[in-house]
Amino acid sequence: MPLPPPDYPRQPLHTRSIRVQSYARDDGLWDLEAELIDVKAYDFPKRDGEMFKAGQPIHHMHLRITIDENFSIVAAQAVYDAAPYGAQCMAIEPAYTDLIGMNLLKGFRRQVKERFGHVEGCTHMTELSQVLPTAAVQTMANRRRQENNPDRRPFQLDGCHALSTSGPVVAEHYPKWYTGGSAEASADSSTDSPSLTHTS
Numbered sequence: 001m002p003l004p005p006p007d008y009p010r011q012p013l014h015t016r017s018i019r020v021q022s023y024a025r026d027d028g029l030w031d032l033e034a035e036l037i038d039v040k041a042y043d044f045p046k047r048d049g050e051m052f053k054a055g056q057p058i059h060h061m062h063l064r065i066t067i068d069e070n071f072s073i074v075a076a077q078a079v080y081d082a083a084p085y086g087a088q089c090m091a092i093e094p095a096y097t098d099l100i101g102m103n104l105l106k107g108f109r110r111q112v113k114e115r116f117g118h119v120e121g122c123t124h125m126t127e128l129s130q131v132l133p134t135a136a137v138q139t140m141a142n143r144r145r146q147e148n149n150p151d152r153r154p155f156q157l158d159g160c161h162a163l164s165t166s167g168p169v170v171a172e173h174y175p176k177w178y179t180g181g182s183a184e185a186s187a188d189s190s191t192d193s194p195s196l197t198h199t200s
Contacts, residue, residue: 013041013042014038016038017037020032020033020131022136029066029068029074030139031064032067032136032139033062034064034131036124037057038057038058039058040054040058041055060083061078061079062081063077063128065099071106072103072104076098076100077096078092078095092122092125095116096121098115104132105133105136109133112126137156150176157177
């Protein structure tokens with residue numbers, strides 16, 4: 001369902017697009033490639049007097065990480081196609097190899113902020129890295145289902161509102177781990193429960 005129409009007429013100003021593509025590699029590892037693009041909806045003058053055209057990327061950057069089956073980063077590379085201060089922005093590219101050794105599921109966002117905060121990193125590249133943990137979980141979801149151990153609590157439970165262990169989704173799809181009241185009563189009270197088990 002889309003958002004409702006706006007209350008007042010308006011003009012577009014800025015668009016940020018973030019895209020993540022994941023790949024299974026032939027060596028048993030996985031690549032995640034994240035891309036961020038910022039564009040303005042209007043022309044504006046640059047410092048040198050030339051015009052920056054609407055739709056031309058102000059920021060355009062890529063971040064590739066390679067992870068193992070435990071979500072640990074074993075390789076990382078950052079690249080810029082466009083940045084507002086050109087070579088000065090792009091000089092930070094090599095720093096992002098320091099993502100190597102971090103684990104996407106173990107304090108990753110905190111570690112990134114500590115390592116790349118302020119002048120030690122690029123605000124936008126660091127922000128782009130923040131989407132990687134959930135993208136990695138979705139990448140590995142089917143593999144985890146195939147290797148599911150019925151005696152191991154699914155890692156995604158209590159990770160979001162829908163997958164609260166006291167809620168109707170868990171009562172229906174993961175009854176062994178349900179912590180609420182009567183699982184049957186809870187499931188019956190939910191008239192719009194999803195028909196397929198998924199991770200959020």
